[in-house]
Amino acid sequence: MGFRVAVQWLHSCAGCEMAMLDMGPRLLTLLEEIELVHMPLLVDHKYHAPEGAEQPHIPAADLGIVTGGVANSEQLALLRVMRRQCRFLLGVGTCASHGGIPAMINAWPMAEALAATYQGIDSGSPPAPDQVPQPLDRVRALDEEVEIDLLLPGCPPGPGQLEQVLTGLVAGKRPATAARSVCDTCPTRRLSMADRKQVRRFVDNEGLAVDQPVAAMRCLLEQGLLCMGPVTAGGCDHDGAPACIGARVPCRGCFGPVEPRGNQMLAMMNILASHGLDFRSVVDRRAMLRFAGAHGLLRPIMAAKRKGQP
Numbered sequence: 001m002g003f004r005v006a007v008q009w010l011h012s013c014a015g016c017e018m019a020m021l022d023m024g025p026r027l028l029t030l031l032e033e034i035e036l037v038h039m040p041l042l043v044d045h046k047y048h049a050p051e052g053a054e055q056p057h058i059p060a061a062d063l064g065i066v067t068g069g070v071a072n073s074e075q076l077a078l079l080r081v082m083r084r085q086c087r088f089l090l091g092v093g094t095c096a097s098h099g100g101i102p103a104m105i106n107a108w109p110m111a112e113a114l115a116a117t118y119q120g121i122d123s124g125s126p127p128a129p130d131q132v133p134q135p136l137d138r139v140r141a142l143d144e145e146v147e148i149d150l151l152l153p154g155c156p157p158g159p160g161q162l163e164q165v166l167t168g169l170v171a172g173k174r175p176a177t178a179a180r181s182v183c184d185t186c187p188t189r190r191l192s193m194a195d196r197k198q199v200r201r202f203v204d205n206e207g208l209a210v211d212q213p214v215a216a217m218r219c220l221l222e223q224g225l226l227c228m229g230p231v232t233a234g235g236c237d238h239d240g241a242p243a244c245i246g247a248r249v250p251c252r253g254c255f256g257p258v259e260p261r262g263n264q265m266l267a268m269m270n271i272l273a274s275h276g277l278d279f280r281s282v283v284d285r286r287a288m289l290r291f292a293g294a295h296g297l298l299r300p301i302m303a304a305k306r307k308g309q310p
């Protein structure tokens with residue numbers, strides 16, 4: 001019997017699964033060494049339990065891969081079964097490691113967010129509450145619910161990164177993970193402090209220098225743009241530069257914090273201050289947690305307070 005792999009998606013947009021498929025021929029090579037025993041996106045395997053059984057059925061595997069965070073009762077049950085059935089559990093993507101974009105909903109009370117989204121929509125005859133998964137009070141990262149052996153953030157991680165980690169795990173090697181930031185591999189010119197006080201919006205940027213090599217461009221943060229490279233985990237390099245910087249776009253923080261339980265918003269406010277930029281000029285500072293709002297970092301604010309402040 002080969003090395004058995006089970007893949008389960010939870011609160012996922014399927015982008016992480018697409019990144020796995022994007023491995024292309026490298027995935028075909030890997031498939032020669034593994035036996036894919038469960039992957040709802042690719043394999044028509046009915047994992048739901050027969051009527052009467054309490055838990056969904058997922059076959060036992062050497063490696064379990066989970067994408068997406070946890071937002072409802074069904075996803076929580078599936079995650080627990082994956083933990084029980086898989087010897088090594090790998091969380092793939094920033095939703096899995098830090099809540100990702102779906103955890104932005106944690107900034108509102110869940111009942112209020114659901115009412116604002118669905119109230120007033122005529123959906124015919126809605127199913128009874130016990131026939132559909134129930135939303136949790138907030139979106140969670142995987143390690144808030146079960147023990148995870150390794151987390152690979154990225155929205156999504158690159159196919160090259162996935163290949164490296166997966167081939168290592170199949171060969172019995174745990175990949176080394178060093179804490180490094182997006183800035184660590186950024187080739188832009190760094191001179192000094194920012195030459196302005198206010199953070200400006202990217203759409204107002206007139207100095208993109210698209211006709212120049214990226215190494216000739218001045219650091220976007222020093223240009224007064226909200227580049228989250230200093231507080232974001234590295235790993236998205238492409239053609240000699242972090243992916244967005246190579247496209248002359250500031251880093252939005254999609255790999256989550258450099259340290260696993262870091263707070264990108266607090267860290268970025270410190271960085272802005274150390275560059276002489278006024279963090280109060282960022283209109284919605286909590287948006288700096290747009291990719292990493294799980295682990296209790298993004299919390300609902302009171303309605304009265306919400307009315308008055310950014």
Ligand code: SF4
Binds near residue numbers: 014068094095
């Ligand atoms: S990490 Fe990004 S690509 Fe992956 S499931 Fe979440 S939103 Fe989609």
Ligand code: SF4
Binds near residue numbers: 183186229
């Ligand atoms: S702040 Fe942005 S532009 Fe500046 S070095 Fe870091 S990643 Fe590069």
Ligand code: SF4
Binds near residue numbers: 182232245252253
């Ligand atoms: S530069 Fe930042 S936002 Fe862009 S892919 Fe890399 S980590 Fe994500």
